[in-house]
Amino acid sequence: MSRRFTPKVVTANDLLLGDVIYLTExxxxxxxxxxxxxxxxxxxxxxRLLFAxxxxxxxxxxxxxxxxxxxxxxxxxxxxxxFRARGPSNYAHGKQVDARA
Amino acid sequence: xxxxDEFDAAFVRNxxxxxxxxxxxxxxxxxxxxxxxxxxxxxGLYLQLHAYMLRVAIPYGTLDSxxxxxxxxxxxxWDKGYGHFTTRQNIQYNWPKLPDIADMLEALADVGxxxxxxxxxxxxxxxxxHFAGAAEDEIADPRPYAELLRxxxxxxxxxxxxxxxxxxxxxxxxxxxxxxxxxxxxxxxVRNDAGEIGFTVLVGGGxxxxxxxGKVIREFVSVGDLLPYVEAILSAYNSYGRRDNKYKARIKxxxxxxxxxxxxxxxxxxxxEIRPQFTGVDQEVLSAIETHFASPKWRDAPxxxxxxxxxxxxxxxxxxxxxxxxxxAPGYAIVSISLKAHGATPGDASAxxxxxxxxxxxxxxxxxxxxxxxxxxxxxxxxKSDLPLVHTILKAHGLATANIGLASDIIACPGMxxxxxxxxxxxxxxxxIATRLDALKIEHEVGALKIKISGCINACGHHHVGHIGxxxxxxxxxxxxQITLGGDGTETTEIxxxxxxxxxxxxxxxxxxxxxxxYLDLRDSEDETFLEAYRRVGMAPFxxxxxxxxxxxxxxRAA
Numbered sequence: 061m062s063r064r065f066t067p068k069v070v071t072a073n074d075l076l077l078g079d080v081i082y083l084t085e086x087x088x089x090x091x092x093x094x095x096x097x098x099x100x101x102x103x104x105x106x107x108r109l110l111f112a113x114x115x116x117x118x119x120x121x122x123x124x125x126x127x128x129x130x131x132x133x134x135x136x137x138x139x140x141x142x143f144r145a146r147g148p149s150n151y152a153h154g155k156q157v158d159a160r161a
Numbered sequence: 162x163x164x165x166d167e168f169d170a171a172f173v174r175n176x177x178x179x180x181x182x183x184x185x186x187x188x189x190x191x192x193x194x195x196x197x198x199x200x201x202x203x204x205g206l207y208l209q210l211h212a213y214m215l216r217v218a219i220p221y222g223t224l225d226s227x228x229x230x231x232x233x234x235x236x237x238x239w240d241k242g243y244g245h246f247t248t249r250q251n252i253q254y255n256w257p258k259l260p261d262i263a264d265m266l267e268a269l270a271d272v273g274x275x276x277x278x279x280x281x282x283x284x285x286x287x288x289x290x291h292f293a294g295a296a297e298d299e300i301a302d303p304r305p306y307a308e309l310l311r312x313x314x315x316x317x318x319x320x321x322x323x324x325x326x327x328x329x330x331x332x333x334x335x336x337x338x339x340x341x342x343x344x345x346x347x348x349x350x351v352r353n354d355a356g357e358i359g360f361t362v363l364v365g366g367g368x369x370x371x372x373x374x375g376k377v378i379r380e381f382v383s384v385g386d387l388l389p390y391v392e393a394i395l396s397a398y399n400s401y402g403r404r405d406n407k408y409k410a411r412i413k414x415x416x417x418x419x420x421x422x423x424x425x426x427x428x429x430x431x432x433x434e435i436r437p438q439f440t441g442v443d444q445e446v447l448s449a450i451e452t453h454f455a456s457p458k459w460r461d462a463p464x465x466x467x468x469x470x471x472x473x474x475x476x477x478x479x480x481x482x483x484x485x486x487x488x489x490a491p492g493y494a495i496v497s498i499s500l501k502a503h504g505a506t507p508g509d510a511s512a513x514x515x516x517x518x519x520x521x522x523x524x525x526x527x528x529x530x531x532x533x534x535x536x537x538x539x540x541x542x543x544x545k546s547d548l549p550l551v552h553t554i555l556k557a558h559g560l561a562t563a564n565i566g567l568a569s570d571i572i573a574c575p576g577m578x579x580x581x582x583x584x585x586x587x588x589x590x591x592x593x594i595a596t597r598l599d600a601l602k603i604e605h606e607v608g609a610l611k612i613k614i615s616g617c618i619n620a621c622g623h624h625h626v627g628h629i630g631x632x633x634x635x636x637x638x639x640x641x642x643q644i645t646l647g648g649d650g651t652e653t654t655e656i657x658x659x660x661x662x663x664x665x666x667x668x669x670x671x672x673x674x675x676x677x678x679x680y681l682d683l684r685d686s687e688d689e690t691f692l693e694a695y696r697r698v699g700m701a702p703f704x705x706x707x708x709x710x711x712x713x714x715x716x717x718r719a720a
Contacts, residue, residue: 073208075187075188075259076188076258076259076260077212077258077259078208078209078211078212078213078257078258078259079211079212080211116193116194117188117190120194120208121194121208137638138638139577139635139638139639139640140577140635143210143577143578143586144210144211147211148211148255148578148579148588149578149586149588149589150506150578150588150589151241151506153211153255153256154211154212154256155211
């Protein structure tokens with residue numbers, strides 16, 4: 061029996077800046093994990109990943125990452141994705157700064 | 162210090178222009194990411210977790226003040242005001258933007274630097290003893306040979322598509338400070354019975370998922386045979402190395418699977434073929450290179466100022482005892498500047514700090530700087546009479562931490578705070594261990610102890626050769642840290658042994674503390690180092706300190 065599908069977000073890095081981005085329901089890209097589209101259907105996930113992968117002029121390395129619903133929107137499941145969503149732990153650089161701004 | 166000739170300068174400028182064009186074509190859609198990726202990697206540009214990362218080579222770790230100031234300028238102009246010095250004598254910028262990279266490379270070319278072959282399956286930055294040209298125990302300066310190898314390997318048409326990356330390290334002293342036993346090729350300068358300089362050549366060393374200690378493939382290779390012999394090794398590896406499996410593609414696997422003797426036969430066979438092609442041009446080039454590495458004119462001056470400060474200032478004395486090393490010229494010392502202030506990120510220097518170090522090199526250090534694989538900066542030639550002032554200036558800029566070779570002088574890879582390959586964080590573990598050691602105030606009592614941390618199995622943090630090695634892994638979605646003990650990265654290279662089950666993120670610092678306290682309890686005197694004590698008593702007491710009774714009943718925890 062195949063494994064049950066778990067919810068996902070589409071994530072990638074921005075081509076110009078290299079920072080972490082997420083695909084929204086509106087077909088735009090956001091820096092904020094909680095604003096990403098939470099995909100709960102496997103077939104839909106494939107379509108969304110294909111859509112993201114075709115935007116070669118804007119994004120690099122799109123993939124599906126596990127996510128779960130939270131009070132403010134999707135939240136990362138794995139700690140790697142949590143770090144990607146937050147920024148490095150040794151300096152307040154990257155997303156942590158953006159989040160405060 | 163090697164200065165680019167016209168050929169070098171034109172070559173590097175040309176590569177910058179090519180890469181500028183490649184970036185433009187990526188941005189206008191003419192190149193796909195799959196097409197662009199190998200091109201950017203050839204120029205040291207990675208895409209990491211949060212941003213691009215530009216890895217700049219510092220050949221054999223040697224810099225002058227102009228180069229260091231330019232690194233500071235680049236950090237401020239295009240990055241976030243700092244740089245990260247790595248275990249391969251490179252500097253990494255963690256936050257560059259793709260449209261700026263060509264300008265950064267251009268700025269590097271302005272001072273004779275580049276990022277070529279800092280990635281990809283090529284011969285990487287050749288690393289060397291960071292005390293080269295200064296150490297009292299040195300047989301010969303390894304840097305001219307390292308520069309010869311750099312020139313030979315840069316854009317070498319036969320070796321641009323090796324089975325895997327290839328790392329060469331060279332030391333000029335019996336005391337191996339370049340970890341030559343853990344490189345694809347390790348070169349150790351020796352003298353033969355006739356008093357001639359040559360190289361003991363090791364092959365097939367490496368860390369990563371299959372750690373192996375390099376094996377001596379030839380006891381003595383003459384200076385004239387160096388390049389053809391190294392080329393013969395590369396050539397044999399290129400022909401016989403595996404390409405079916407990335408994890409079996411390093412030369413250590415080739416040597417291991419073929420057997421050293423069989424591999425040696427292949428190298429010798431190839432060497433016999435190509436040696437006649439080396440008709441002496443390489444030796445002419447070497448002679449020209451050697452003129453760039455002539456010793457500075459040493460100053461003959463009294464050292465009373467040093468002695469007086471040493472006698473009266475305990476902070477200076479502590480720093481002098483840990484951070485100075487014996488220099489070959491009378492009245493001089495080698496200064497190691499620690500980039501390991503307690504709680505700071507190992508290997509990071511701000512642009513301001515880089516400029517301070519550049520100024521010190523220019524004023525007091527014959528304009529020379531070195532980067533060590535241990536992620537510190539060296540002023541290789543400082544007259545002792547200048548040391549009190551040098552120390553005062555370092556102190557004012559957070560650069561006078563007196564911990565070289567001590568437990569808080571930790572090597573740590575960027576780990577999952579930056580690296581896309583990492584499976585766990587390493588920087589905050591290093592920060593927390595150093596902070597804890599500082600709070601306990603025991604590291605001077607503990608003495609020589611090398612802690613090395615890697616955030617994944619690729620072992621950029623050299624954990625296998627740490628006296629205490631820490632490897633961060635992902636265990637079922639949680640960070641988990643394995644400990645190894647007894648590793649050694651010197652001429653007596655040894656791979657550390659795993660203690661047992663790993664520790665959670667919040668358990669790893671107390672675990673390291675227990676190991677250190679156990680050592681203090683069991684050492685037979687203050688003179689017995691951690692490594693000596695471990696070799697005497699073995700794993701058992703440390704295992705007991707780590708796991709106590711819990712080990713007996715909880716094998717289930719085994720990672």
